[in-house]
Amino acid sequence: MNTAVTSPALDANRRDFYFHIYRQMLLIRRFEEKAGEAYAQGKIGGFCHLYIGQEAVAVGAIAALRPDDYVFASYREHAHALARGTAARAVMAELFGKVTGCSRGNGGSMHLFDAANRFLGGHAIVGGQIPIAAGAGFAIKCRGTDQVSTCFFGEAAVNIGSFHETLNMAALWKLPTIFLCENNRYGMGTALERSAAVYDIAHRACSYEMDAETVDGMDVLAVHEAMKRAVTRARTHKLPTLIEARTYRYMGHSMADPIHGHYRTKEELEEQKARDPIDQLEIRLIDAGLMTADEAQHIDADLQAQVQDALRFSDESPDPAPDDLYRHVYAD
């Protein structure tokens, strides 16, 4: 069932692609760092779940999709919106609750939506997006088109009923849906080993005779290759896949939570940071002569300017008007 995935060798002809995913990962890193600062300044309210450490998963996976495919995610989804092409300005403004945000300030950090880019949320009840993504897969099947629906969720979501109900129906009905579990080891402060009888999440697909694989979620190219196989299975063979990407979050569960403490040690965190997904790709590209240290610095400066622009835009943007309170409760 599981495929042993090793990172593919670099191909000099794919330099543009490598730069694209490097830029996306670094944009997410810089964006999230500034979002954390803005939260501390009180410019972002509510719950704010940062993605730092997990960048390889959203970027590697979404790079394998077409613009007309559907993407659904959890409440830790700033990265998925950015990787899907939502402007940094629109994402940051949404975190600020401004009317220029991608959900007009009504959604916030946990409910980013960008229908034009087929990014359909931003779902904040754990596991809620799993059947919903399969529903988009069902719609694709009804219409007989060749799109793919992708669902991102954390490893804690595999213990709720809707995960099992959905995987059963997706396998039974052959829905072109990819279930991508981002195993960052902790559901808030509860380790996987303390919440799941089976630690090998990909193994759970056996119950539904669904194809599955486990991939190193800190290796963006490995994630990308695994996702490409799943996309082919969905697009061509109309079959679902469960992918488990083993990753790690550097920050606390949300900005309101400690980075380490009772549930994990500082040493464990430092150990994981040695496998940083962005550093890994950068080192490989430089070692292979596909990128120079100067180029990396230039990209970083450019992305930091982009995030600064998003912050300035969000600061200057207006709140929704009071009349907006009653807009969009019902459609016409």
Place this chain on the structure above:
Amino acid sequence: MPTITYREALNHALREEMARDPSVFLMGEEVGVYQGAYKVSRGMLETFGESRVVDTPIAELGFTGIGVGAAMAGMRPVIEFMTWNFALLAIDQIVNSAAKMLYMSGGQVPMPMVFRGPGGAALQLGAQHSQAFDSWFAHIPGLKVVAPATPYDAKGLLKSAIRDNNPVVFLEGEMLYNVKGDVPDEEYTIPLGAADRKREGTDVTLVCHSKTVALSLKVADQLATEMGIAAEVLDLRTLRPLDVDAILSSVRKTHRGVVVEEGWPFCGIGAQVVDEIQRAAFDDLDAPILRVTQADVPMSYNKQLERLAKPQPQAVIEAVKRVTYRED
């Protein structure tokens, strides 16, 4: 005009809308091969095929979520619950997903879908199968809630619900499926949010919906013949949006009202109706508005206790006597 059952009227509405719009599909437990647990979807699998009349496993949360996702991707799902009691397993998707998607996406993602099935008590089905959740769903902004009482209304309202671009909770009655009524062959729809005066009267308004409409009409007959009281029977038909204008104009005429509903009293539909009346028509009232509801208890299996728990005609008559000051 042909006379058909409430069940057949729903079947015709589903068939007509599925023939009219290829994005409409029916999904739920036993809707296909078995022809529907209550036979509402009889013959539809044969007409539309298994891609559009979809039998599901017993997985309410899962298949309701699949309906939500299909609606987000442009389909118009009709999700059937074998009964609304089972829909409690899916309430997360109805309330947290369907009702909120348009708002929290800033207007980007409409949810054109219908959740339907029978609710309320039937006969001796016990506590877990005898519940009317009308006020639960009517509480939620973002949902529309419809509860038809007659075959004519059932067909016209279901067609409108399927065409509506919002999530609609469509509450049918297990005890209504065999009720017969006139339904024209010609195409028609009934707008959501419009109450219907089922009987004209001048002395008291009986506000009701779903199963309590027939009960109220029966009581109105008895009041007329035995006491000379002309009761107006106002069928709400849609609980959200509530037709407040229709309620107020009737009460302003009769100056008295009794709200009759199948649900429990606490935070019930009647509580909302009474609130609307007292705020807008206080000076028009000649008596406090009274309510007749199900008893505030879980449903007993015992036949006598079940009868005592349900809203009874005699309780409505007593309430009318009190508001018209005809007490013995």
